[in-house]
Amino acid sequence: MWRVKSLDAILATAEKKSLHRSLGWFQLTLFGIGCVIGTGIFVLTAAGAQKAGPGLMLAFAIAGLICIVAALCYAEIAAMIPVAGSAYTYSYAVMGELLAWTVGWALVLEYAVAASAVSVGWSGYFTGTILNEFLGIQLPAYLAAGPLALGGAEGGLINLPAVVIALLITGLLVLGTSESAKVNAVLVAIKITALSAFIWLTLTSPQFDAARFNPFLPAGVFGGFGTGLGAVGAAATIFFAYVGFDAVSTAAEETKNPQRNVPIGLIASLLICTVFYILVAAGAIGAIGGQPIMGPNGVPFPAGSEELARQCALPAYADQLVCSNEALAHVLREIGFGPIGNALGVAAFLALPSVILVLIFGQTRIFFVMSRDGLLPSFLSKVHPKWKTPHIVTMVTGVAVAFAAAFLPVGQLADIANAGTLYAFMMVAIAVLLLRRKEPTRHRPFKTPLVWLVAPATIIGCVFLFFNLPADAMMVLPIWGGIGLVIYLLYGVHKSHMRKGAVEVHESDADLPPPPGTT
Numbered sequence: 001m002w003r004v005k006s007l008d009a010i011l012a013t014a015e016k017k018s019l020h021r022s023l024g025w026f027q028l029t030l031f032g033i034g035c036v037i038g039t040g041i042f043v044l045t046a047a048g049a050q051k052a053g054p055g056l057m058l059a060f061a062i063a064g065l066i067c068i069v070a071a072l073c074y075a076e077i078a079a080m081i082p083v084a085g086s087a088y089t090y091s092y093a094v095m096g097e098l099l100a101w102t103v104g105w106a107l108v109l110e111y112a113v114a115a116s117a118v119s120v121g122w123s124g125y126f127t128g129t130i131l132n133e134f135l136g137i138q139l140p141a142y143l144a145a146g147p148l149a150l151g152g153a154e155g156g157l158i159n160l161p162a163v164v165i166a167l168l169i170t171g172l173l174v175l176g177t178s179e180s181a182k183v184n185a186v187l188v189a190i191k192i193t194a195l196s197a198f199i200w201l202t203l204t205s206p207q208f209d210a211a212r213f214n215p216f217l218p219a220g221v222f223g224g225f226g227t228g229l230g231a232v233g234a235a236a237t238i239f240f241a242y243v244g245f246d247a248v249s250t251a252a253e254e255t256k257n258p259q260r261n262v263p264i265g266l267i268a269s270l271l272i273c274t275v276f277y278i279l280v281a282a283g284a285i286g287a288i289g290g291q292p293i294m295g296p297n298g299v300p301f302p303a304g305s306e307e308l309a310r311q312c313a314l315p316a317y318a319d320q321l322v323c324s325n326e327a328l329a330h331v332l333r334e335i336g337f338g339p340i341g342n343a344l345g346v347a348a349f350l351a352l353p354s355v356i357l358v359l360i361f362g363q364t365r366i367f368f369v370m371s372r373d374g375l376l377p378s379f380l381s382k383v384h385p386k387w388k389t390p391h392i393v394t395m396v397t398g399v400a401v402a403f404a405a406a407f408l409p410v411g412q413l414a415d416i417a418n419a420g421t422l423y424a425f426m427m428v429a430i431a432v433l434l435l436r437r438k439e440p441t442r443h444r445p446f447k448t449p450l451v452w453l454v455a456p457a458t459i460i461g462c463v464f465l466f467f468n469l470p471a472d473a474m475m476v477l478p479i480w481g482g483i484g485l486v487i488y489l490l491y492g493v494h495k496s497h498m499r500k501g502a503v504e505v506h507e508s509d510a511d512l513p514p515p516p517g518t519t
Contacts, residue, residue, distance in 0.1 A: 226470065
């Protein structure tokens with residue numbers, strides 16, 4: 001269980017890549033902004049407001065700060081071990097097979113559930129903007145949301161658009177279709193333009209009223225253990241809006257002067273995204289209000305709950321920010337910018353599928369590498385002879401993503417995904433500290449500054465946010481981990497290639513398609 005893969009063997013293969021160092025801090029910053037913006041801000045603004053009210057602005061700041069310290073840890077270890085498998089491979093090289101398995105299993109939860117969450121978010125913009133506003137079609141309630149999203153009284157059965165987009169993206173990945181860098185650049189420009197327009201129009205609108213920020217923290221800073229409420233509870237949910245920043249750290253091997261440019265790119269992109277997020281939250285709340293809908297005991301109804309859905313069905317609350325499935329477009333329509341709101345809805349409709357594609361791709365890559373290590377059945381790492389893609393694991397992933405998107409609300413999915421993400425980030429921070437102790441002289445293209453402060457801050461921050469998730473989301477991780485441990489003990493520990501002495505390194509990845517976003 002505690003077998004460690006040779007770091008020297010991994011690094012020797014990685015060094016054969018001889019990647020050309022061409023990226024500066026400006027390119028890295030733009031890359032980070034493009035990776036981060038596009039998921040949570042379009043999808044989770046309403047759920048965050050229901051948890052924290054105007055305190056959503058503070059929640060974005062808290063989540064952004066924890067991401068910054070986590071990113072610095074990620075940068076050091078990604079530069080040292082620039083390989084496929086992400087935190088799973090890092091853990092295998094430092095902490096052994098069992099803990100590596102738990103990290104890989106948590107990453108599977110993160111990527112797959114996150115893809116489901118974005119699929120549900122895309123569905124909201126598709127039904128609200130494309131169908132309702134442009135085509136005048138009202139999708140029946142039983143096809144627009146799952147039963148746990150609307151509640152039985154409202155007739156939710158299945159989120160059909162979310163299922164369709166998840167399966168379409170899966171089909172594209174099976175066929176080997178990837179985005180081009182130019183298309184990605186266009187989508188990033190669309191997202192930035194849309195958010196900038198939203199901020200300008202809401203903050204300068206005559207309807208903007210500073211009185212809507214009072215009370216600023218209706219549920220307090222800490223909503224209580226297991227409630228997921230308050231500014232910290234909202235931070236634990238909208239942490240999802242920052243997922244993707246680690247892609248900057250993986251570019252360390254292609255960066256000029258990584259010791260200087262990688263931290264600039266990481267911190268600058270996260271700071272810019274945090275400022276964007278805070279301004280978007282301020283504009284939305286100041287323009288139409290963002291106070292949560294309170295229950296009879298003075299505590300906000302849980303986001304995505306059946307109780308909240310019943311309240312949102314009442315005429316008194318139907319137009320509230322916290323009740324919208326397409327929050328930003330809804331705000332602009334409410335303040336008289338209907339056409340621009342629809343344009344923003346179209347921007348989300350166009351941009352979010354690319355996020356789903358990257359998330360499903362990332363999940364299949366983790367499964368693929370674990371299968372090649374022998375910890376999962378070998379058929380999962382089979383590559384299609386014609387399409388040259390890991391078609392079996394891609395299809396399994398796509399079906400699981402579609403199933404979760406069909407029945408669960410976006411806020412609940414984001415919380416579950418965050419549980420896996422926070423665990424993986426914590427393990428990366430621990431791995432950085434262990435490597436500093438075990439391999440102090442090892443070459444590090446990038447070194448985390450003040451590592452004995454930054455890494456513990458990452459660990460504490462991740463644990464802190466985890467215990468401020470809703471209780472059901474917290475429980476998913478140990479249950480999922482328990483299932484994974486049973487699989488490992490029944491299969492992986494016996495079939496491991498390390499146990500058999502058949503060590504395989506993954507750095508060439510010649511049998512996999514290029515990552516989405518490459519030409």
